[in-house]
Amino acid sequence: MAANRSAGVSWTRSKHADVSAGFADIDWARPWLASIEARGRRWQTAALAGYDNYLATLNDDATAAAQVTGRGKPLAFIAQEALPSGASYEGHIAQTGCVPTRHNLHDFFNASMWFAYPRIKAALNARQAEQIDTLGIGPTRGGVRDALTLFDENAVFFACADASLGRALRGFGWRTLFVGERAAWGTRCEARIFGHALLEKLVAPYKACTGHAWIVDVPADYFSLDDAARRAFIDGCVSERLNAAPIDSRAFAPLPVLGVPGWWDANASPDFYDDVSVFRPGRRSRGC
Known part of the structure; x- marks a missing residue:
């Protein structure tokens, strides 16, 4: 910033x-x-x-x-x-x-x-x-300020009531997350963009636009809440985590945001996720 x-x-x-x-x-x-x-x-x-x-x-x-x-x-x-x-x-x-x-x-x-x-x-x-x-x-800036700035500029909250979906995100399991578990979006997981630089980029969206996902564990009844209540829940639990301990850039997982179901018409086709220049293969050795 x-x-x-x-x-x-x-x-x-x-x-x-x-x-x-x-x-x-x-x-x-x-x-x-x-x-x-x-x-x-x-x-x-x-x-x-x-x-x-x-x-x-x-x-x-x-x-x-x-x-x-x-x-x-x-x-x-x-x-x-x-x-x-x-x-x-x-x-x-x-x-x-x-x-x-x-x-x-x-x-x-x-x-x-x-x-x-x-x-x-x-x-x-x-x-x-x-x-x-x-x-x-x-x-x-140093490592802590770099991570805080990255969060501020480019974070996406991945609210998740199913640990397997968080593991798919961390493990670059794009086909699982976006195709096999497509029905989970809106019922067991969702994405909410926080980073203001990311929002600025998305005024002119492009396929490779990628956020830094911060996984937020939520209860199943989170998805029965209205928008304001969901934001309040995330605001509370994420701010508590930020206040409790330092973060670093390794706490994030990449999330190509136009892959989120319902966010881009073209991703209705499973072929959308075959583009390895955007949905890159990879493996994480540690959790967030």
Whole structure:
């Protein structure tokens, strides 16, 4: 998330206007956007009206939701150029509650996740800030911050009530997961995209688009819950895991997201999964 966030990056109103056309390209019929559609449509309208209007809308929602960031500061959104010189992006959010936000799709989806999964976003911010406090800002992030950033940018929650499906995912068992167990999707497993960079990529979907799956064990009755209750469940249990122990990049399993049943028309044919450049063979020697 911190890429190009330094104070040396200058974002003028004209530059924001140049990128605003990307907001019009969001297709709310995409199934992976269903959880954020209602708020997202309002934000999209505001973003197309202009950067100031967009930030005002985000802040109205943040005030109404009374959400907080990693160190309990009230959540707010500020223009990117308001990030003080020399300040780190994650550290500034933790210390002030203010999220530097550009007028682009990447930050649009980042802000969306603050509302869809507020406890997870706060936990990630707290852990990132701890790392910055301990190690400072250097030429490299270090393993823990790399993993936290990977999670923030590209994570997909694989909610699973059947351990065999988690094993198929970890073991690159694509035919099992997507063809043989196709009926399990929506009843024993599902995917929910969290990573905002991944959501940005999926505005223009392509077959090789791959997320980093974080397996979330859920009870069978999870699948009888409505969308809001499912998100709340994941928000709670994943944030607890993030707060309890450090993570590293080996905790993830690759998931080609357009392979998820119901997410892409072409995957109705089993032949879709024969493309080994996307659905690669492999074997994991350890669990997540």
